[in-house]
Amino acid sequence: MKLIIHLLLIILPAVLFGQEIVSVPDAKYITKFPFRLYTGGVIVVKAHFPLAADSLNFIVDTGGGGVSLDSSTCKEFGIATQQTDTVVTGIGGRKKVDYVFNQSLCFPGLKISNLNFHVVDYDILTSTYGEKIDGILGYSFFNRYLVKINFDSLHIEVFTPGKLDYPNGGTTLHPIITSLPIQRATVKDSRKLTHYFYLDTGAGLSFLMNEKFAKDSAILRTKRKPLIAQAEGIAGKLQMRLTVVREVKLGSYRFYRVPTYLYDDIYNVTQYPFCGGLIGNDLLRRFNLIFNYKQREVHLLPNSHFNDSFDYSYTGLSMYYIDGNIIVLDVIKGSPADKAGFKVDDIVIGVDTNLTGNLQAYKTAMQNVGAKIKVLIKRNDKLGELVLNPIRIY
Missing domain, CATH: 2.30.42.10 (PDZ domain)
Incomplete structure (x- = not known):
């Protein structure tokens, strides 16, 4: 034991003195473009392929593990796809997907190159929103840039990764970021507990809990009977239960009587028991958001929608x-x-x-x-x- 301690004392100073302090560059502004809000707060932006003038509709989704294209969009533009053994799991089920490799996507003032899209049939999303959905912009976008989402002006600002002076009056979260941001939040109903939840701008709802999490934690009041509701996922339509919880606290902000979906997560998309569910964009849209994945930071600033009533x-x-x-x-x-x-x-x-x-x-x-x-x-x-x-x- 003494030998081990002595070795550690000898090695540790060498390691400490050998480290360099790496300075983080300041984030630099690149561009700004508008977005639209669909039902439930879902964010949709316009984009196009480099040699095509036709605009495409992409959902901006922190709950998306990469970037994806609709299969009919690939056919329309003659984009060749390659078969793979990759299986994508999402709300509603699992799907084996093809890929489009090394493609570019253009926004006003921004061209994103070397994107690898997985290809999914998004007909259910097009039918749900009443407009063609051509793809989803997820981790591959947020991991490359610092992204500001302003729900007052309905604009997205894009910066290079780096340090940014956040506006006063807000709070900064420090989520775990794998391919999705995972944040601790506190839920109160029959009892109070704190757990991890995904921050999902692509979810057109306020709050969702895994049914097993809700049952095992006994978080819900037993006298309140949830209603059956229809929902949509990557594999099609599915039914969930719909109720409310007394309070959800995110950072220093509390929301009361929050509409809550209960999801029978057969494929464990929510990764229970580590995660209990997700916080969707009908709650997140009450803040102007800054996603700084490289610094593992998400900044929340209450906006003009902060006190909007929830949809009950x-x-x-x-x-x-x-x-x-x-x-x-x-x-x-x-x-x-x-x-x-x-x-x-x-x-x-x-x-x-x-x-x-x-x-x-x-x-x-x-x-x-x-x-x-x-x-x-x-x-x-x-x-x-x-x-x-x-x-x-x-």
Whole structure:
């Protein structure tokens, strides 16, 4: 034992004196471009391939492990794909994927080269949002640059990696970053506990917990009965349970009565027991965000949306944009949609006075709890009107 201690005392100073202090360069501004927000706070930006003028829609997703392209987009642009044995796991299941190697993607003032896209059929996302989704911009983007997301101006700013003076009035998180940022947060409902959760800007929800985590921790009040809700993932549609938790604390910020999805995570996408679930963008959009992966920092600054009410509405109605029509594909039994008389394959023509055929606008209009919402539908080539009365999830 004495020999080991003596050796350590001899070796350790040599190691310490041999280390150099590496200075971190300042981050330098590169460019700025706009984005749009879809239902649930999902961020969508425009991009294009170097030799193509056509713009593409990419979801900006810290929950994405790389970058990906929609299979139909590859066919449209004649992009050759290569078969691989890679399996991508996400909410909804697993998929074996092809790859597009060494491709470039252009944004205003920025060309990102040497990207390796995995190729996925994103038809479910296109149907969900009512606009073509061409891909997802994840870790391969955030790991190369320092990224500012401003939900007040709806702009993204891109910098070289490095040090940045963060704005006053916010807080800086120090998440674990593998390919996804993982942050400790505190949840309070029947009891209070602190656990790790993913920070996921690509999730169009506020908060999600793994069902096993919720059960094992006994975090939820037993008197509150969750409702059945439809959700979408990379493998298609799936059902989750929907409830609220009394409080979620992220950094120094507390949110109360947070809508919460409970996910039966068969493939353990959430990596329980290490992680309990994820914090989605309907909560994160209440901050202007700075993702500084190289420094392992995420800065939160409350913005003008910080005190926005959460969406507590529940209809049990799932609508998708298919072949130019908005079609009902699922009606939860006993839900407000079921009681209103909706049936699978109904075509939604309009909501109240809105006849634009805009799926995002229709979904937003149906979030009005307690209202009597008139929905014009077509069923068997005949027009009809149904009255939908959304309820509150708690």
